[in-house]
Amino acid sequence: xxxxxxxxDLFWDAFLTTLSLSLLACLVALVLGTLLAAMxxxxxxxxxxxxxxxxxxxxxxxxxxxxxxxxFGLPQIDFVIGFFTGAVLSVGLYTAAFVCEALRSGINSVSxxxxxxxxxxxLTFGQSLREVVLPQAFRxxxxxxxxxxxxxxxxxxxxxxxxxxxxxxxLPRLVNASAGDLTAILVGVVVGYMIITLPSALAVHRIxxxxxxxx
Amino acid sequence: MRITRYAAAIAATGVVLAGCSSDAGETxxxxxxxxxxxxxxxxFDEGTTMAELAESGTITVGTKFDQPGFGLAGPDGxxxxxDVEMAELIAAELGIATDDIEWVETVSxxxxxxxxxxxxxxxxxxxxxxxxxxxxxxxxGPYYEAGQDIMVAAGNPLGIEGPDDLAGLNVCSxxxxxxxxxxxxxxxxATLTLFDVxxxxxxxxxxxxxxxxxxxxxILTGLVAGAPDEFELVGNPFTEEPYGxxxxxxxxxxxxxxxxxxxxxFEDGSWAEAWDRTAGAITGTDAxxxxxxxxx
Amino acid sequence: xxxxxLFDVQGPRARARARVGSAIGAVLVLAIIVFVxxxxxxxxxxxxxxxxxLFDPASGVPQALGRALVRTLQVAAVAMVLATLxxxxxxxxxxxxxxxxxxPVSAVIEFFRAIPLxxxxxxxxxxxxxxGVRLSTFTALTGGLVLYNMAVLAEIFRAGILSIDKGQxxxxxxxxxxxxxVMTLILLxxxxxxxxxxxxxxxxxxxxxxxxxxxxxxxELLRQARGxxxxxxxxFGDRYTFQLYVAAGLIYILINVLLSMLxxxxxxxxxxxxxxxxxxxxxxxMGAGAGAP
Numbered sequence: 115x116x117x118x119x120x121x122x123d124l125f126w127d128a129f130l131t132t133l134s135l136s137l138l139a140c141l142v143a144l145v146l147g148t149l150l151a152a153m154x155x156x157x158x159x160x161x162x163x164x165x166x167x168x169x170x171x172x173x174x175x176x177x178x179x180x181x182x183x184x185x186f187g188l189p190q191i192d193f194v195i196g197f198f199t200g201a202v203l204s205v206g207l208y209t210a211a212f213v214c215e216a217l218r219s220g221i222n223s224v225s226x227x228x229x230x231x232x233x234x235x236x237l238t239f240g241q242s243l244r245e246v247v248l249p250q251a252f253r254x255x256x257x258x259x260x261x262x263x264x265x266x267x268x269x270x271x272x273x274x275x276x277x278x279x280x281x282x283x284x285l286p287r288l289v290n291a292s293a294g295d296l297t298a299i300l301v302g303v304v305v306g307y308m309i310i311t312l313p314s315a316l317a318v319h320r321i322x323x324x325x326x327x328x329x
Numbered sequence: 330m331r332i333t334r335y336a337a338a339i340a341a342t343g344v345v346l347a348g349c350s351s352d353a354g355e356t357x358x359x360x361x362x363x364x365x366x367x368x369x370x371x372x373f374d375e376g377t378t379m380a381e382l383a384e385s386g387t388i389t390v391g392t393k394f395d396q397p398g399f400g401l402a403g404p405d406g407x408x409x410x411x412d413v414e415m416a417e418l419i420a421a422e423l424g425i426a427t428d429d430i431e432w433v434e435t436v437s438x439x440x441x442x443x444x445x446x447x448x449x450x451x452x453x454x455x456x457x458x459x460x461x462x463x464x465x466x467x468x469x470g471p472y473y474e475a476g477q478d479i480m481v482a483a484g485n486p487l488g489i490e491g492p493d494d495l496a497g498l499n500v501c502s503x504x505x506x507x508x509x510x511x512x513x514x515x516x517x518x519a520t521l522t523l524f525d526v527x528x529x530x531x532x533x534x535x536x537x538x539x540x541x542x543x544x545x546x547x548i549l550t551g552l553v554a555g556a557p558d559e560f561e562l563v564g565n566p567f568t569e570e571p572y573g574x575x576x577x578x579x580x581x582x583x584x585x586x587x588x589x590x591x592x593x594x595f596e597d598g599s600w601a602e603a604w605d606r607t608a609g610a611i612t613g614t615d616a617x618x619x620x621x622x623x624x625x
Numbered sequence: 626x627x628x629x630x631l632f633d634v635q636g637p638r639a640r641a642r643a644r645v646g647s648a649i650g651a652v653l654v655l656a657i658i659v660f661v662x663x664x665x666x667x668x669x670x671x672x673x674x675x676x677x678x679l680f681d682p683a684s685g686v687p688q689a690l691g692r693a694l695v696r697t698l699q700v701a702a703v704a705m706v707l708a709t710l711x712x713x714x715x716x717x718x719x720x721x722x723x724x725x726x727x728x729p730v731s732a733v734i735e736f737f738r739a740i741p742l743x744x745x746x747x748x749x750x751x752x753x754x755x756x757g758v759r760l761s762t763f764t765a766l767t768g769g770l771v772l773y774n775m776a777v778l779a780e781i782f783r784a785g786i787l788s789i790d791k792g793q794x795x796x797x798x799x800x801x802x803x804x805x806x807v808m809t810l811i812l813l814x815x816x817x818x819x820x821x822x823x824x825x826x827x828x829x830x831x832x833x834x835x836x837x838x839x840x841x842x843x844x845e846l847l848r849q850a851r852g853x854x855x856x857x858x859x860x861f862g863d864r865y866t867f868q869l870y871v872a873a874g875l876i877y878i879l880i881n882v883l884l885s886m887l888x889x890x891x892x893x894x895x896x897x898x899x900x901x902x903x904x905x906x907x908x909x910x911m912g913a914g915a916g917a918p
Contacts, residue, residue: 157639157643158643158646158647158650159643159647160646160647160650160651160654161650164650164654170878170882171878173826173829173881174829174833174877174878174881174882174885175833175874175877175878176833176834176836176847176874176877177833178836178837178839178847179836179847179870179873179874179877182870183870183874185529185533185538186529186532186533186536186866186867186870187867187870189536189537189538190664190665190668190670190867191660191661191664191665191668192664192668194536194537194538197522197538215826257784261777261780264738264739268740268741268742269741271741271742271743271744272743274504274525274743275524275525275839276524276529277501277522277523277524277533279523282741282743282744283504283523285438285505285744285747286437286438286504286505286525287504287505287509287523289438289505289751296751296752296755297752297755300744300747300748300752303744304740304744307739307740307741307744308739308740311738311739311740312735312739315735315738315739394842394852395851395852395855397855397858397859398859401855401856401859402852402856403685403856404684404685404686404688404689404853404856405685405688405689406689406692406844434842434844435842436841436842438751439750439751439841442751442754442755446754446759448759525839526851526855528851528854528855528858528866531858531862531863532863532866535863551859552858552859554859555858555859555860555861555862556858556861556862556863559862611859
């Protein structure tokens with residue numbers, strides 16, 4: 115316990131890094147994921163193909179490999195980006211594939227009658243998606259989308275291997291400096307993640323209950 | 330085991346011939362030939378660690394698998410390097426052949442616990458002797474004196490001469506390592522970039538993502554040797570890092586035995602030969618003066 | 626036939642517009658690919674000799690990657706089976722009528738869902754020995770994967786069980802079945818079939834997560850690729866770095882795509898048997914696996 119108090123600043127900084135990394139990556143993932151989901155249900159075949167290719171590639175590659183290409187692969191085509199930016203993009207682009215799949219499953223779960231009715235009213239593809247299908251889809255996707263985003267928070271731990279001093283990077287750092295306090299270090303790191311993930315899980319449950327619609 | 334290693338060395342040379350030519354490839358072949366002469370007639374006092382090991386005919390050694398020149402595993406998974414040769418010397422003195430050594434990869438974070446839990450009989454893994462570690466385990470040696478140094482892009486465009494010049498620059502090391510802590514504590518004006526392995530630091534330096542890489546000089550020379558046109562060593566060590574052999578705390582007989590073996594190898598030249606075959610081969614330097622063993 | 630009927634069959638003008646749009650899109654994608662290839666080529670990354678090392682047995686690289694792949698699959702296979710079984714048990718436990726079962730099971734699930742897998746593996750390998758429990762790298766990695774994924778799978782199974790029509794359960798009780806019989810004979814088989822796509826998606830995640838074994842130096846595929854990078858770095862600088870990581874990435878994609886294909890095949894087989902999974906989506910045009918609850 116004393117150990118955690120002594121090193122509070124370290125844990126606090128790392129916690130803030132994990133938090134900001136998570137929030138920024140979340141933004142990237144939601145925006146790109148929604149776009150991809152729209153592409154996957156669009157009438158234009160090449161767009162569908164492109165989105166499918168994106169999703170299948172990122173869903174089947176370990177995040178560590180994505181990180182590697184972002185940090186060390188991009189310089190091979192003469193782009194160099196900062197480490198934190200690289201981490202935000204890696205986690206964001208990776209998670210976008212999962213967000214897309216969650217949204218698409220939601221879109222598919224909206225009864226076809228809804229889309230048919232929208233078209234019967236003369237709405238275009240974009241309108242029926244925006245005004246009719248997506249709002250309903252978002253309700254059914256609250257639990258899977260919530261799970262994807264919570265998993266994303268935990269996935270930010272990979273950034274420790276790529277020069278982002280977030281919570282998990284404290285493990286090797288403090289373990290080497292003070293091998294005796296292993297348990298205290300672990301507790302500090304675990305609590306740091308729980309402060310983010312547990313309230314998020316609770317919020318997901320709340321929203322789920324509030325927006326639930328009977329079918 | 331020797332045969333597979335030799336095959337690996339040939340393969341490495343073959344790759345060189347197919348591609349660019351590099352001095353490093355050819356030296357690997359020499360490196361594969363070494364090894365100590367196994368003592369065939371050994372006897373130790375009943376109950377000692379030496380007697381137990383000699384009796385069982387095997388020894389488990391923890392070493393690094395990713396440290397060029399000291400302990401580096403090739404495609405066949407068998408480590409090679411100066412640390413490995415040191416362990417082979419000690420095993421030979423116990424009557425254990427190289428083939429009967431079981432190698433376990435240790436990373437910085439698990440070296441003490443491996444020894445304390447007796448998962449390994451000894452750890453030879455660029456392991457710096459220091460007082461906080463001595464509270465948990467005991468050290469034989471040192472068998473080598475390294476020092477923290479700095480690696481920069483070839484031509485040293487920023488004119489870095491020592492750690493004081495790192496202020497305001499982006500310097501790379503490995504998270505959880507002693508060199509990283511040294512920079513954090515004594516040179517806080519430098520910006521640290523921390524990966525989990527040094528090869529990533531080398532890539533980052535190559536891409537211009539960092540300005541310098543810092544760790545023990547022997548590790549850096551290994552990186553320079555791989556890309557001599559791209560990197561150079563500043564050559565101004567600013568710490569002392571005596572490498573020791575970690576063993577169970579309180580096993581004084583085993584510690585004395587290892588110290589005796591090390592001193593004998595300093596005397597009869599086998600220590601220098603081991604250096605020439607491994608770390609010396611990639612750095613291209615002659616064996617340094619052996620350090621003096623610290624029998625605390 | 627795309628599932629949600631979001632757009633009409635296109636008329637001639639829309640088709641023409643779509644064709645123009647497609648052409649522009651294709652040109653753009655092609656341009657990006659050409660740009661990347663040119664830049665890579667300009668940096669010498671496309672030299673055939675640099676890629677030959679991946680296939681030349683004399684370099685030892687294919688053998689090393691092959692052995693590492695086997696180690697990856699060993700961990701993944703054991704962890705998949707155990708995590709699925711424990712996940713089923715936990716899901717049933719969380720739906721139990723008894724508070725003393727429900728509450729601790731929920732706590733276990735929520736705990737392991739809240740912390741990163743990396744931290745779980747680290748704890749099993751580095752912290753447990755402090756309390757006298759020593760695990761091999763294999764056991765620690767497998768254990769971490771099982772603990773984490775059983776919690777995730779439990780939630781998936783629970784959602785599946787809850788999604789089964791109430792009438793099924795009531796009919797089961799009506800036939801005089803006991804609670805355990807209703808669960809094992811009626812609810813679980815249907816829930817498992819319905820959840821198959823999500824289940825497989827999670828197993829793909831598990832397989833990828835074996836790459837976290839690097840933190841305890843278990844020599845799986847990615848760790849081996851990195852080991853080879855370190856080895857060749859010391860001989861030739863970064864000559865083969867890019868190639869080795871590309872190889873590792875492609876192997877993961879290949880294995881996971883095969884796994885997804887197997888899943889789709891099984892799904893079709895079970896559907897053909899006439900017991901159509903109610904919410905399972907009709908096969909998508911592009912044939913992508915789904916993650917639909």
